[in-house]
Amino acid sequence: MDASFRLQHPLAGASFGGRLALEGATTAHEVITAAEATPTALPEALAACHGVMVIPGMGAMAQDPTLLVRLSRLFGPEVENYRTTHMAANMVHPEVPEIFVVSNIPPVFRAPPPKPTPPLTADGKFPVQFPHRRGWHTDQSYRRPPPDISLFLAVQPVPQGQGQTLFADGIAAYEALPAATKSRIETLQGLHIASAAGRKYDAVKSGAPQRELAPHERPVRQPLVRTHPVTGQKALYLCEYGQMDWLEGPIEGLEPGPDGEGGRLLTELAAHYTDPRFVYVHEWTQGDLVVWDNRCTLHAATWFDAEHLSRVMWRTTVWGNPGPTYAGEVKSWLPDMEA
Numbered sequence: 001m002d003a004s005f006r007l008q009h010p011l012a013g014a015s016f017g018g019r020l021a022l023e024g025a026t027t028a029h030e031v032i033t034a035a036e037a038t039p040t041a042l043p044e045a046l047a048a049c050h051g052v053m054v055i056p057g058m059g060a061m062a063q064d065p066t067l068l069v070r071l072s073r074l075f076g077p078e079v080e081n082y083r084t085t086h087m088a089a090n091m092v093h094p095e096v097p098e099i100f101v102v103s104n105i106p107p108v109f110r111a112p113p114p115k116p117t118p119p120l121t122a123d124g125k126f127p128v129q130f131p132h133r134r135g136w137h138t139d140q141s142y143r144r145p146p147p148d149i150s151l152f153l154a155v156q157p158v159p160q161g162q163g164q165t166l167f168a169d170g171i172a173a174y175e176a177l178p179a180a181t182k183s184r185i186e187t188l189q190g191l192h193i194a195s196a197a198g199r200k201y202d203a204v205k206s207g208a209p210q211r212e213l214a215p216h217e218r219p220v221r222q223p224l225v226r227t228h229p230v231t232g233q234k235a236l237y238l239c240e241y242g243q244m245d246w247l248e249g250p251i252e253g254l255e256p257g258p259d260g261e262g263g264r265l266l267t268e269l270a271a272h273y274t275d276p277r278f279v280y281v282h283e284w285t286q287g288d289l290v291v292w293d294n295r296c297t298l299h300a301a302t303w304f305d306a307e308h309l310s311r312v313m314w315r316t317t318v319w320g321n322p323g324p325t326y327a328g329e330v331k332s333w334l335p336d337m338e339a
């Protein structure tokens with residue numbers, strides 16, 4: 001990495017992740033120009049800290065959204081244009097279609113998740129571990145190939161203490177598994193599906209009627225253990241209740257359903273993955289940009305007071321380097337590319 005970049009890692013209160021600063025650069029534009037001059041620096045920094053990197057002070061991107069797209073391009077061959085991938089128009093930035101807007105205010109109206117039940121752990125702590133904490137996922141894992149990297153900018157965060165984003169380290173979680181579990185899951189495939197398909201844990205468990213799925217909505221197989229195409233490190237790759245197929249899966253070849261063998265294994269792995277020792281809680285400051293690698297991390301949103309507060313976050317997604325498992329695959333999830 002260029003000497004002028006300073007990476008502090010791990011992140012405060014966590015065992016992984018890093019915080020990047022550029023000596024002498026005071027504006028987002030200067031940071032991006034320097035990063036473009038040494039284009040491997042930021043991807044290498046991200047890989048060095050197990051796939052979660054905080055870059056503070058990027059608030060100027062809110063005035064010039066193309067800066068976020070420029071920075072995103074350093075992390076892979078393709079920055080998703082959400083207008084071409086059938087995202088709802090109200091969630092896409094009106095001028096820059098590579099930006100997906102996550103917000104509770106118009107025109108997006110996306111509500112935050114509820115507080116966990118109960119709101120604190122038995123010893124009075126902020127809950128992070130599944131299943132007490134729900135909503136852990138890796139972005140768009142219901143697509144095959146899945147995306148590599150997400151960038152998330154705090155345009156208008158809510159006060160600290162709410163609206164955090166939680167991250168979990170899939171490399172450390174994999175390494176900490178007992179050898180017998182590693183060998184059991186080595187070749188298993190999870191069945192991932194968008195929550196809108198109606199096959200979430202709670203829906204299937206309650207016996208809610210299932211609808212016919214269009215071909216592009218069908219569950220996709222993803223390995224439970226992914227080898228990172230850049231670092232060669234192995235990481236757990238799974239979601240939990242909301243983004244797995246709990247009807248046919250969640251694990252291919254194992255007894256399906258919420259009470260089946262596959263469900264028991266998935267639940268056990270998701271709880272292990274989100275053990276507090278593998279988790280970082282990010283409290284947002286305006287202008288924070290957090291970059292994460294979806295190939296080796298999980299993340300989850302948390303509650304905030306959406307009745308009284310407005311939150312605006314921008315996300316980009318970078319594609320194109322999922323690894324040899326996906327070699328030659330086209331985007332099977334696009335309706336107009338159905339086989």
Ligand SMILES: [Fe+2]
Pocket residue numbers: 137138139299
């Ligand atoms: Fe996400």
